[in-house]
Structure formats: structure tokens, C-alpha cells
Amino acid sequence: MRKLLFIVSALLVFSTASYGQFADYLKKSEVHGSFEVDGMYYHADEAMGITDSIIDGRNFGFNGFASVTYSLGKFSAGMRYEAYLPPIAGFDPKLEGSGFPNLWASYNSEKLSFTVGNFYEQFGNGLIMRTYEEWTLGYDNSINGARVVITPVKGLILKGVYGTQRYFWSKYEKNNRGIVKGADIELNFNDAFQSMESSKLRLSLGASAVSKYQVDEDPIYKLPRNVASFAGRMNMGLGRVNFSTEYAYKINDPSAMNEYIYKPGQALIASISYSTRGFGAFAMFKRIDNMSYKSDRTVTSNALDISYLPAITEAHTYMLAAMYPYATQLNGEIGYQLQINYKVPKKSKLGGKYGMGISVNYSQVNDIVRTAPSDTTEIGVPGTLGYESDFFKFSDHVFYRDLNIEIDKKFSKKFKGTFTYIYQDFDIATIQGHTGEPMITSHIGIADITYKFTSKKALRAEIQGLFTDQDKGDWAAILLEYTISPHWFFSVADQYNYGNPIQSDQLHFYTGSFGYTHKTSRISVTYGRQREGVVCVGGVCRNVPASSGFYVTLSSSF
Amino acid sequence: MMLKKMIAVLSLMLFAVVVLAQGEVEAKKLPSVNIKTLDGQTFNTQNISNDGKPIILSFWALWCKPCKKEMDAYNENYEDWQDETGVKIYAVSIDDARSTAKVLPFVNGKAWDMEVLLDPNGDFKRAMNVNMIPHTFLIDGNGQIVYQHTSYYEGLEDEIFELVEKIAAGEDISKH
Numbered sequence: 001m002r003k004l005l006f007i008v009s010a011l012l013v014f015s016t017a018s019y020g021q022f023a024d025y026l027k028k029s030e031v032h033g034s035f036e037v038d039g040m041y042y043h044a045d046e047a048m049g050i051t052d053s054i055i056d057g058r059n060f061g062f063n064g065f066a067s068v069t070y071s072l073g074k075f076s077a078g079m080r081y082e083a084y085l086p087p088i089a090g091f092d093p094k095l096e097g098s099g100f101p102n103l104w105a106s107y108n109s110e111k112l113s114f115t116v117g118n119f120y121e122q123f124g125n126g127l128i129m130r131t132y133e134e135w136t137l138g139y140d141n142s143i144n145g146a147r148v149v150i151t152p153v154k155g156l157i158l159k160g161v162y163g164t165q166r167y168f169w170s171k172y173e174k175n176n177r178g179i180v181k182g183a184d185i186e187l188n189f190n191d192a193f194q195s196m197e198s199s200k201l202r203l204s205l206g207a208s209a210v211s212k213y214q215v216d217e218d219p220i221y222k223l224p225r226n227v228a229s230f231a232g233r234m235n236m237g238l239g240r241v242n243f244s245t246e247y248a249y250k251i252n253d254p255s256a257m258n259e260y261i262y263k264p265g266q267a268l269i270a271s272i273s274y275s276t277r278g279f280g281a282f283a284m285f286k287r288i289d290n291m292s293y294k295s296d297r298t299v300t301s302n303a304l305d306i307s308y309l310p311a312i313t314e315a316h317t318y319m320l321a322a323m324y325p326y327a328t329q330l331n332g333e334i335g336y337q338l339q340i341n342y343k344v345p346k347k348s349k350l351g352g353k354y355g356m357g358i359s360v361n362y363s364q365v366n367d368i369v370r371t372a373p374s375d376t377t378e379i380g381v382p383g384t385l386g387y388e389s390d391f392f393k394f395s396d397h398v399f400y401r402d403l404n405i406e407i408d409k410k411f412s413k414k415f416k417g418t419f420t421y422i423y424q425d426f427d428i429a430t431i432q433g434h435t436g437e438p439m440i441t442s443h444i445g446i447a448d449i450t451y452k453f454t455s456k457k458a459l460r461a462e463i464q465g466l467f468t469d470q471d472k473g474d475w476a477a478i479l480l481e482y483t484i485s486p487h488w489f490f491s492v493a494d495q496y497n498y499g500n501p502i503q504s505d506q507l508h509f510y511t512g513s514f515g516y517t518h519k520t521s522r523i524s525v526t527y528g529r530q531r532e533g534v535v536c537v538g539g540v541c542r543n544v545p546a547s548s549g550f551y552v553t554l555s556s557s558f
Numbered sequence: 559m560m561l562k563k564m565i566a567v568l569s570l571m572l573f574a575v576v577v578l579a580q581g582e583v584e585a586k587k588l589p590s591v592n593i594k595t596l597d598g599q600t601f602n603t604q605n606i607s608n609d610g611k612p613i614i615l616s617f618w619a620l621w622c623k624p625c626k627k628e629m630d631a632y633n634e635n636y637e638d639w640q641d642e643t644g645v646k647i648y649a650v651s652i653d654d655a656r657s658t659a660k661v662l663p664f665v666n667g668k669a670w671d672m673e674v675l676l677d678p679n680g681d682f683k684r685a686m687n688v689n690m691i692p693h694t695f696l697i698d699g700n701g702q703i704v705y706q707h708t709s710y711y712e713g714l715e716d717e718i719f720e721l722v723e724k725i726a727a728g729e730d731i732s733k734h
Contacts (some may be wrong), residue, residue, distance in 0.1 A: 244598060
């Protein structure tokens with residue numbers, strides 16, 4: 001069959017174009033792609049509570065993808081293959097399987113772009129529409145349908161999208177989930193109006209509308225089949241100041257996420273920054289009220305999201321600092337973030353020969369204030385309006401608080417370091433659903449030091465401590481990493497939970513790894529223990545269970 | 559099922575043919591994707607240019623420590639590099655809506671002098687087949703991508719600059 005196909009298509013191609021033309025097309029054609037495979041081998045580790053019967057013969061996890069894009073002038077097409085056989089621990093078990101979840105073709109010209117198949121789109125900040133893919137989380141909510149982007153005049157962009165979202169491997173069938181449609185308009189004043197071309201004021205405005213249709217099969221409630229949402233945004237820059245804001249409104253959308261209340265949803269984000277060479281200040285405000293927006297109202301897991309509402313707290317990446325990551329509370333939160341970046345100039349007293357960087361960030365997120373919708377109805381009763389809420393009021397209930405101070409300094413040509421202090425309050429009962437557990441208050445200190453032996457060889461050491469009286473108690477961690485540019489790295493690390501109140505849980509989580517990179521190809525091998533935790537990227541988090549074994553990852557692009 | 563197989567086989571064939579054909583022309587051009595400038599204006603990636611001189615194009619994010627180290631290393635050398643080769647550096651942040659608004663004050667606070675762009679939904683990243691960051695591309699005077707590299711280790715900047723010097727001198731580094 002394959003042979004036959006090959007011959008038929010080869011004949012077709014050659015008969016429709018003279019060889020010269022064909023060769024010409026080929027010259028103009030481009031093929032690019034990338035792939036990655038992540039493999040995990042698990043073994044039992046009794047100290048961690050992982051026994052052979054838990055592994056149950058499934059010693060392997062395998063996640064892999066390959067994507068290829070073909071382009072010829074204004075035309076391009078692509079496909080993406082994925083396999084999870086079975087998915088690595090911590091990924092949604094519904095991912096198990098393999099196939100082509102992503103196929104698309106598109107035409108792109110200056111004024112018009114048209115895509116059919118699977119695509120990713122974001123309106124504004126994504127408050128009512130963002131489809132994206134995040135390999136490290138196994139997350140993909142791409143739309144399968146059609147998209148058109150029109151630029152009728154310079155500076156004006158119109159977008160329309162229509163389709164259904166990806167839900168793991170489940171194909172869209174009538175009424176098995178909703179249909180999403182949306183439109184967006186954006187006007188960049190400085191491009192659109194000649195008089196503003198060199199204006200100091202940089203201004204852009206945008207507006208979007210999104211609607212999802214889902215059949216109402218609920219036996220109890222009469223649910224809206226079409227749920228519309230609207231958003232408006234502005235971005236304004238004037239000299240050193242930049243201001244950006246977006247507000248979104250969603251009509252009533254009773255769902256499993258909000259326990260079937262009929263209250264409309266709202267979201268507001270606003271940020272302002274002032275910056276000049278060597279100094280940057282930033283403030284942001286965010287309020288979310290009942291804004292979960294999915295193309296299936298019965299789904300509560302990380303899937304089928306239409307809206308994107310990321311946390312506004314600092315995204316920590318150091319091992320211990322990432323222990324308690326905040327995740328947006330879609331049903332309601334109000335918070336703010338402040339940040340200052342300052343570079344102490346070179347050759348000053350404090351800055352020394354190379355200067356010194358200082359960064360301070362503070363963020364806090366509270367619950368919104370809820371009051372009963374009427375004298376006779378309690379808060380949050382399914383089938384009612386649920387509650388009323390004063391827009392700008394902060395509740396006394398703190399979800400998360402984070403102060404971090406970071407100093408980076410180069411001491412000499414060979415020696416530099418980054419030093420971090422973090423204070424954190426983390427309401428584990430709300431954020432991770434550990435009902436009844438107290439707020440975790442922790443102090444974290446990190447020294448990250450690099451010493452360069454030669455122009456290509458360097459040793460980096462991280463020394464970290466996390467101190468808390470709650471949850472699992474105190475931790476200490478160390479990491480050593482030796483790199484030989486541009487190809488090699490070798491590292492060993494250990495996280496030690498010496499303060500765990502349960503003595504038998506005072507474990508070492510050690511790993512050893514090495515990797516080789518050549519241009520865009522990279523392979524790395526890790527052996528050791530992975531502690532239970534949460535990995536978050538953007539607005540989505542996934543739980544990573546404790547595991548022990550080998551982890552191999554191989555990736556490349558061309 | 560049959561259709562899927564057919565599509566797969568056909569695409570693989572097409573792929574093989576084109577890859578063979580590309581033996582002659584290995585280099586490739588930048589795709590056309592609309593991304594954003596730091597003050598929120600739309601920017602088409604085909605406008606990435608440097609008057610026939612070399613370009614370093616690097617993908618980074620605020621949450622990526624090695625990326626920020628790489629940018630720091632470039633920034634430290636940028637003046638010298640520009641004097642010697644006229645090279646221009648574009649740093650494309652793939653921070654999403656969580657932190658896009660923080661990129662401008664961060665970049666200024668760091669006193670980085672390169673051109674910084676925002677790719678909040680990864681459209682440019684996908685078009686360039688960037689899997690993990692940092693991912694750095696070198697582009698020659700004709701707008702052709704002639705070299706790319708992922709990950710950053712201390713000292714990579716020296717290697718990158720050697721290549722930039724070769725590009726500026728008109729050498730072909732695609733076989734490097």
C-alpha cells in the first residue's frame with residue numbers, strides 16, 4: 001500500500017510540473033521541525049514508600065513528540081505527532097496513546113492570513129481566549145477549526161476563530177464538548193495614523209468577544225447554551241512610563257468549577273511601570289471573580305480552558321524556592337505585585353568594578369469578599385446567584401504572600417554570585433486542597449556562586465535552606481554543576497528534609513546528571529530521587545509524584 | 559485511520575524530497591510572524607534586520623536563569639562586539655501574560671542595550687522550532703539563519719562571537 005502511494009504521488013508530482021519548475025519549487029521550499037523524547041525508568045524505593053506493587057510492572061514512562069513544518073512562499077503546513085506510552089508519572093493518564101493531535105495548513109500574506117486545522121491563538125492578555133501548548137505540563141488546548149487574520153490597513157488587526165478544543169485524544173463528536181468562536185480587533189495608533197508615527201505617546205487599544213456553545217443536558221438546572229464573554233484592553237507608553245490594562249466580563253456560566261452558581265464572571269488586570277537605564281519599577285493589580293471558562297462545563301481538571309488567568313506572583317525556579325508554588329484561584333482572588341530592579345553603577349562604591357544588580361519583588365493575593373445574594377439565600381448555593389462581592393475589597397483571608405530580594409554581583413572576571421532571600425506565606429489548605437492544614441510560613445536563603453576556571457570551564461554551586469515550622473519542616477539543599485562550553489554539563493544535587501517532624505521521612509533527595517549539547521541537539525541523563533511536588537508553568541500546574549530512577553531526555557530541532 | 563496513514567506517508571515523502579533538495583541551500587530565512595514590542599506595538603519578525611551585518615537572535619524568559627546569564631554576558635560585551643563587527647542582538651522574551659508587563663522594567667533595570675521583543679503566545683518560538691530556551695540563532699548579512707544553539711554554559715559567548723566575526727568577514731559557517 002505504501003509503495004503504491006509513493007509511486008502514485010511521485011508520478012503526480014512529476015507530471016504536473018516540469019522538472020525545472022519542480023526544482024525551483026523545491027529550492028524555495030523549507031522544511032523545519034523539532035522533536036523531543038523523555039523517558040523514565042522507575043525502580044522501587046522503600047524509604048520513599050514506592051514498592052514494587054505500586055509500580056506494578058509499569059517501570060517505564062515515555063513522552064515524545066515530533067513536529068514538522070513545510071513552507072513554500074505564502075503557504076505553510078505542519079503536523080505534530082505525540083506519544084505517551086504510558087505517560088511519565090505526574091502527567092494526566094488520559095494522555096496515554098499516540099497519534100497526530102495537530103495538523104494544519106495556512107496561507108499568509110501581508111493583509112490576510114488563513115489557517116485551517118489546529119492552531120494557537122491569544123486575544124490580548126488571554127483573559128477570555130488563549131490556546132497554547134506546554135510540553136513540560138502535557139497541556140494543549142489548541143483549537144481545531146479555522147482562523148482568519150486580516151490587516152486591512154497598517155496598524156489595524158482583525159481576527160476571527162472558530163472550532164473545538166483539544167481534549168487529550170478524544171475526538172470531537174456531537175455534544176461531547178462545546179464549540180468556541182471568537183473575534184478580536186486591535187488598533188496600534190502609531191502605525192495606523194501618520195501623525196502619530198513619531199509621537200512620544202505609544203498607544204494601542206483592543207477589544208474581543210468570545211462565545212462557547214454547549215448543549216444543555218443537565219437534569220436539574222436550565223443552563224445557558226451560549227456563554228458569551230467580552231474584554232477590552234489598552235496599552236499606553238509615554239516616555240519612561242508604560243501602562244497596560246484589560247477588563248473581561250463573562251455572562252453567567254454555571255459549571256462544575258463554580259459549583260453551578262449563576263453569577264457572571266469578571267477579571268481585571270492593570271499594570272504600570274516606570275523605567276530608565278539602570279532602574280525599573282513595576283506595580284500590578286489583579287482581580288478575578290468566578291472566571292473559569294472552559295468549553296465543557298463539567299470538566300474540572302487542567303483541560304479545555306478558553307480563558308488564561310495566570311498567577312501574578314513571582315515564578316520561582318530554585319529547587320527549594322519552588323516548593324510552594326502559587327496557583328490562581330479561578331473562583332475569586334484579588335492581589336497585587338510590586339517590583340524594583342536597580343543596577344548599582346560600575347565603579348561606584350557599592351557596585352565595584354562591574355556593578356551590582358538588586359531586585360526586590362513583593363506580591364500578595366487574598367480572597368475576595370463574598371456576601372449572601374439575598375436575605376433568604378446563603379453564600380454559594382448551587383442554582384442561585386451564589387454571592388455578591390464588593391469589587392475592590394480584600395478579604396482577610398490571605399492565600400499567598402511573597403517577598404523576595406535578590407542581589408547579583410560579579411566580584412572578578414572569574415567569580416560571581418547571586419544571593420536570594422525569600423519570605424513566603426502559603427495557604428496550603430486553599431491552594432493545594434489540604435483541608436485543615438495551617439498556613440505555611442517559610443524563610444528561604446539561596447547562594448548561587450559561579451567560578452570560571454578557564455574561558456570554557458566553570459563550576460557553579462547552589463547552597464539553599466528553607467526554614468519553616470509547618471508542613472514538612474526544614475530543608476537544606478546543595479547543587480554542584482560543572483560545565484564545559486559549549487557541549488557538556490555534569491551535576492550532582494541533594495535536597496535534605498532534615499527538619500521533618502516524622503523521623504523516618506527525613507530523606508535525602510539526591511540526583512546525579514550529565515548532558516551533551518551539539519548545536520540544537522541535546523541529551524541529558526539523570527539518576528536519582530524526585531520529591532513529590534508541583535510544577536507550574538504560566539497558569540497551569542501539575543502534581544509530580546515522588547519517584548526514583550533514571551530520566552533521559554533527548555531533543556533536537558532543525 | 560487509512561486517511562491518517564496516507565497523510566503521514568505523503569508528508570514523510572514530501573519531507574524526504576525537500577530535505578534532499580535542501581542539500582544545496584541549507585540556510586533558511588526568518589518566518590513572518592506578528593509579535594510585540596516592549597511598548598505593546600505589533601512587530602513583524604521580517605523586520606528583524608541589520609543593514610547587511612550579522613544578527614544574534616536569542617529566545618529567553620524571565621523565569622529562565624541560564625537565559626538571563628546569557629543575555630548578561632552578551633550585554634557586557636555588546637559595545638566591543640558592535641565596534642568590531644556591527645552585530646545587532648535581538649532578545650525575544652517568551653514570557654506569557656503572567657510576566658510580559660514585567661519585561662520592560664526588568665530589561666531597563668538591567669541596563670540591557672539589545673532590542674527586546676515579546677512573543678507572549680510562543681507564535682515566533684513555534685515558527686522557529688524552539689523546544690527549550692535559551693535558544694540562539696545567528697543570521698548573516700543576507701538574512702539567512704546560518705547557525706543555532708540551545709542551552710547556555712559559561713563561556714558560550716566567546717564561541718558565539720568567534721562565529722559572528724566569521725559571518726562579518728563573509729565566511730560560510732553553515733558547516734561549522
